[in-house]
Amino acid sequence: MDGMCWLVCCLVGGCMLTRVLSYENLALNKSTWKQGDSYGADRAVDGQKSSLSVYGSDCIPPTYTRTVEWRVDLGNILSIHHIFIQYATNNKQWDASNGLTKNFMGFSVYLSNTTNKTDGVLCFRDTIYSRDTIPNPVIITCPNHGRFVIYYNNRTHYPYPDDYSDTVAGALCEVEVYGCPIQGFYGESCSIPCPRNCQEGHCHILKGTCLGCDDGLTGPTCETNQTQSNVPDDKKEQKQTRAPSGTKDNRSDSKNIIVLIVVYVAGVFVSVAVVVIVVACVIVFKRRRSKIQIVEASDNNRQAARSPGNVSTIPNLQDSLLPHRYIASNGTYNPEFEMNTLPRPHIINGLDHLSATIIHDVRDNDNNDGNVNNFPKNFQEEKSCDVPVIELLSRIEKMKRDNDKGFKTEFALLPNGELHPCFVAKHEENIAKNRYKTTFPYDHSRVILIEEHESTDYINANYVKDVIGDIAYIASQGPKANTVTDFWVMVWQEDIGQIVMLTNLTGEGKMKCIQYWPELSKSMNYGHFAVENLEERHYACHSIRKFKVCHRKKHNTRIVCQYHYTMWPDHGIPDPLSLVIFHNHVLRTKPDQSMSPVVVHCSAGIGRTGTYIALDALYKEGKRTGKINVCEYVTFMRACRMNMVQTYEQYKTIFLALEEKFKACIDTHNLSEFLESVNDLSADTPANQTFIYTEFETLLQIQPEYTDDDYKEARPNASRSDGKILPLNKYTVYLKSYFPDRGNFINAIHVSVSI
Structure with a gap:
């Protein structure tokens, strides 16, 4: 109470004017709509939530249907900071024993400029909670602009998680949308004017950067003359056609008038405002005493990657998926929804925590229903457990029973589809750079081209971490004719020394990948880069090429090796031993001390690419710890790039190849090491103790059994x-x-x- 009194005195004494524009509940008593009928829809914005019973007058009456959608119209496009949602509890304890938890799970929240949720930004989608862990109330941080806040939930595609109810109720008691009440301001107190040249006065509510610029201007605060910048013509046209805007001077004058009006009104109603602030302080004080779990959904991913104190409060979550350098700003195309919206995936051997982000693939269809994929109610319980390397063979035999039932079941439990936003990939100027219409890189982990060249910063490729958390791979689609230069820009920018290619150039009469390298002893220019084919060696199942890459502007030269596996059937799987031998060659020829990621690509960059990356990452983890977890790591890869490992046959191949890898490690020796081993044979050593005898005995033990x-x-x-x-x-x-x-x-x- 002392603190509250001090606050009141401070406000009366002079602090009032600086806080009058603080975040307000923009949804209070605004117009609402509910799917089916709108009876009681306004109860979620009436400011009343003293009773949380579905039978009371403070909550929306439940309608037990397959789909529920509710929205509030804020009346104008405003800057939003966070959204507070209080769901009905029937005034009982909120835990697994409360029957309403299963109706609440799986909900989504959107912020849109139209009544169509797909036109807007996904602020949050629940796919991680169980009945024990789902919070209520919940606060979703979503710093963006919009007019309609939309709550959505569905049960339309069986089977869905066991914790879920068969229907959804939509029993919302209160939805509070906090942000700036007047367009054109930002900051914690909503008192800082947006830069004068921001399109329609819109700027980021926290950083103040413009979300669009007036015609002819560019830059974070729209202060740079676009005609003097190096922005390509297509970007200029795109920016100039985004939306009509008024003149700078008129809008600047109107802003000044608004500020004067606000100050005047603040002075007149200062006494009323003091009362309101006191009431608000009481409410805040009570809320702080309750256990509210906050789900982060802001665009502060860069700070989260650098600061351990700025991460989501979901328990047992690790650091941000990617470090700062891999999620640099993308100008006007950088989405507000970034990776710290969701739990940070981690792979830490021996821990039973959530291994990766698991999200429903919710897509709208003709009847506006979603598609809820099948994944277990508690993934950490039903996912494949850690398997000791020495028990891998027995595990495989068990999963092979009943026509590979174990492999099929485990693969079906993996999260699939478009789990995270892919806004940049779907931008009009980037669509032609995608080989397939349904395979896109996630925004949070995509490779951003910062090396100077005449194209956009987009390439269909994602960073992928290994098991210990290092960025060890770049998973990419096979280059197209219009992306070859982008591919070499990426190779140079990321200091790539090894490229693993897992597809042939054509298959079934279709182009799978363009030849992005010159013929032997030839050289070709790709943008600023000259690539010379120095050497080629062809084997039964693969080819190896050595390229000299020269940056013609910087006059620097690097050597890049390409490992091309040529025996992967178009609609099949490779021989596991053949793949292992290929993988071994890649490993033993890796440049010493190289910390750069390996580029791995096939055609789409998800199926074969995911299989190879899993083999490499899990083999290294098995050598390090003596155990592996295939399901966990594939789940993690799918949080980095969609649908990594496409079929259960590819999933099975990972197991089979790892078994081949571990049962007889392929060790290579240089000439001096080999001669030393041979000389040991002439020593006075019993025959059954020589390395030759040991190796032969190993061969007898691991030889396959045929029928x-x-x-x-x-x-x-x-x-x-x-x-x-x-x-x-x-x-x-x-x-x-x-x-x-x-x-x-x-x-x-x-x-x-x-x-």
């Missing part, structure tokens, strides 16, 4: 040989020359040259 079906092609010809040693079907050599009574059989196999 009669594996020799099906050779069995009819067994009489032509001793019948004991027959060629396997998959390696059989067929003779092309034909002689009567001889056929095309010969007891021989193909042997790959893989190293």
Whole structure:
């Protein structure tokens, strides 16, 4: 109470004018709408929430349907800071025993300039809570501009999580939208005028940067003459056609008039304002005593990456997904919704916390219903547990039962679809740079091209962390004709030394990837870069190329190696051992002390790319800790780039390749090491203790077991040989020359040259 009295005295004594424009509840008593009928919809903005019963007069009457949508019209496009939502509790304790928790789960909140939620910004979508953890009330930080705040929930696509109810109720007791009541101001007190040249007076509520500029201007505060900048013509046209705006002088004058009016009104009604502030302080004091869990949804991702004190309050969450350098500003195309909206994914071996962001893929269809994907009610309980490397084979055998039921079930539990915003990828000027219409890079983890070139900063590629949290990979789509230069810009900018290519240039008569390198001993220019093909080596399953990349402006040169795996079927999976041998070659030729990520791409950059990255990351984790968690890491990759590992067969291949990798590690030796080992054979050492004996015993233990079906092609010809040693079907050599009574059989196999 002493603090409250001091506040009142301060306000009366002179602080009043500086706080009169503080964040206000912009939704109070505003017009509302509810799907079906609007009866009782206004109860959510009447300021009354003393009773939280669904049968009382303070909450919206529940309508148990498959879809619920409610919105409030703020009356104008205003700057929003955060949204407070109080859901009905029936005046009972809010925990798993409260039946209303299952109706509340899975909700979304949008901020839009129109009544269509898809036209706006997704402030928050619940996909992480259980009945034990979902907060009520909840505060969602969403610093953006909009007129309509929309609450949405649905149960339209079965199956959905077990914790969820079969219907949703929409029993909102109060929705409070806090922001600046007057357009054209920002700051904690809403007292700082936006820069004078901001389009329509809109600026960021926290930073004051313009969200658009008047014609002919650009820059964070719209102070730079666009004709003098290096902005491409297409960007100028895009900015100039965004929306009509008034003249600078008229709007500046109107702003000054507004300020004078506000000050005058503040002086006249100072006594009334004091009473209002006192009441507000009492309310705030009571709220602070309640346990409110705040879900961050601001655009402060850069600060979150740098400061441990500026992270989401969801428990057990780790640092921001990407460091500051990887989420730099993107000018007018940078979305307000960034990664710190959602829980920070982490992969820490041995912990039973949430391993990655798991979000519903909610898409609107013709009847405005969403699509709730199938994922477990408690992912950390039902996801694949850590598997010791020595138990991997038994785990695989168990998952193979009943026609791969274990693999299929575990793969089906993975979050899928567009889990995070992809605003930049869908921008008109970037659409042509996407190979496929449904595969986009997430905004929060996309590679932003900052190296100077004549295009935008966009490329269809994402940073992906390894298990310990280092950015070890860039997952990219295969370059197109119009993105080859962008690809080499990325390679140079990220100091890439290795490129892993997992697709052929064509497949099934379709272009899968453009040839983005010159022929052997040739050189080609790509923008500022000259690429020379120095060397090519071709093996049974892969090719290796060495490129010299020269920055023609900076006169710097680097060497980049490309590892091209050529035996991945278009609609199939590779032989696990063949993939392991390829992966081993990539590992052992990695430049020493290289901390740069590896670029991995196929055609879309998600299926084969995800399979390879998982193999590499989990192999290193298995060597480090002795155990792996495939499901957890694939889930994490999908938080970095959509739909990584596309099929259950690819998911299974990760297990099979890791088993091949661990059961007999492929160690390479230089000449001196090999000669030293051979010399040891002449020493006075028992034969069963030599390295040759040990390796041979290992081979006997790991040799695969084959069935009669594996020799099906050779069995009819067994009489032509001793019948004991027959060629396997998959390696059989067929003779092309034909002689009567001889056929095309010969007891021989193909042997790959893989190293």
